[in-house]
Amino acid sequence: MADSTELVTVAELINNARLEVLQGEDYLDRPIVTSNICRPSLEFAGYFTHYPAERIQLLGITENAFIKEVPHEKLAEYCERLCCDETPCFVITSDLPIISELKEAAAKAHIPILGTHLTSSRAIGNMSAYLGSRLTPRESVHGVLVDINGTGVMLTGDSGVGKSETALELIRRGHRLVADDRVEVYARDERELVGSAPTILKHMMEIRGIGIIDVMTLFGTGAVLDEDEVDLIIHLETWSADKQFDRLGHRGDTRTIQDVVVPQISLPVKTGRNLAIIIESAAMNFRAQQMGFDATDAFNQNLQALIKANSNGEG
Incomplete structure (x- = not known):
């Protein structure tokens, strides 16, 4: 927009x-x-x-x-x-x-x-x-922004994929809502993207089958946040057997908004998957990576060490 x-x-x-x-x-x-x-x-x-x-x-x-x-x-x-x-x-x-x-x-x-x-x-x-x-010029992005243990995660995806319902479960797990449906974003500088809710939608969520709910009224002031940095984008996609999804975290996808490059992960949405737990884990893993620990790198190092050990044993 x-x-x-x-x-x-x-x-x-x-x-x-x-x-x-x-x-x-x-x-x-x-x-x-x-x-x-x-x-x-x-x-x-x-x-x-x-x-x-x-x-x-x-x-x-x-x-x-x-x-x-x-x-x-x-x-x-x-x-x-x-x-x-x-x-x-x-x-x-x-x-x-x-x-x-x-x-x-x-x-x-x-x-x-x-x-x-x-x-x-x-x-x-x-x-x-x-x-x-x-x-600062703002851009309206279709999505949901939640704060997960200090990490701003924006959920994107087609309408009806389950963004709001997943965000609601995250709120029930103690995380905070910033914006639902529309996220107004602006670049604080060349590295930081900040998101907030439009005034008319502040603290509100639309849940299909229920309608509009006021998150602050239902869950308290600790369940909402006026604005937050967009640290990670998680794009929800309907699962398809024909599409290949990244399994080991090698792809390093990004999305550029307001000239700020934000890391992006694509998650397949499939019946039986607990998206809230997966997204919570993704946010925690992202935070660990920012602090210098990458589980994928650790796995690769262990795998290389195992291959080397087996090679030496055979020799």
């Missing part, structure tokens, strides 16, 4: 990044369209050729010290040029005061000024983490 992004306002940023309003309480509905933060420095020297006006503008100790060297007339001009229509807000860190020129220019342009006692690096970290999770 096509990528989508959410709209974030300055008011939401304040509530999630430990900020307070210093000026402009009536203009907190201004949109923020990027998680990148600008620390204007060259702009206070008069260079605006590449000024990223759409970013949050942050002023810390370094910027404040440089500003003191700028003449009042020039400083007033530069502050007015900083206040563009697309500028969402200004953030003043380290409990620094607002310079009068910026206060006047921002009030005239209806741009709020926010403040924090945090240092610039801490404030940038908080804002970037929140905005990154909200503004």
Whole structure:
């Protein structure tokens, strides 16, 4: 499904990044369209050729010290040029005061000024983490995401193959539901894929023959998780005698989502198989592999040692 992004306002940023309003309480509905933060420095020297006006503008100790060297007339001009229509807000860190020129220019342009006692690096970290999770393009994937002992496992497969029923059994075994039917995924970075449920489906599951159930109501708050990394994809396929399935774990299949490569295992679905136990074991085996132990490699080494021992005995 096509990528989508959410709209974030300055008011939401304040509530999630430990900020307070210093000026402009009536203009907190201004949109923020990027998680990148600008620390204007060259702009206070008069260079605006590449000024990223759409970013949050942050002023810390370094910027404040440089500003003191700028003449009042020039400083007033530069502050007015900083206040563009697309500028969402200004953030003043380290409990620094607002310079009068910026206060006047921002009030005239209806741009709020926010403040924090945090240092610039801490404030940038908080804002970037929140905005990154909200503004990064998302992709909707058909599947179920469950957390199995700290490993995020996404179950995929055709409709009716048993994804939700298997996830329900995993929840009964003490694991946690993140999303059922649709998983909204985004790339935290080039190596980490994160999934969550669409707001309307949060904590909900659809079980054929029963309908919609609320997992948190039935199993408690410990049975759900708002979001989780997608560490492993397990693709459920209807068993067929004509298809060859990997028996020893050599194939190393992967699936690429949002440019992130995720390991994938294909499991045949057949009457009589306890998929929940198999998937639980697959997640535990995957975690062991991540910690450096691979049962397949151990088996191969034992087999080679046995072959060598038999060869030496024959000789």
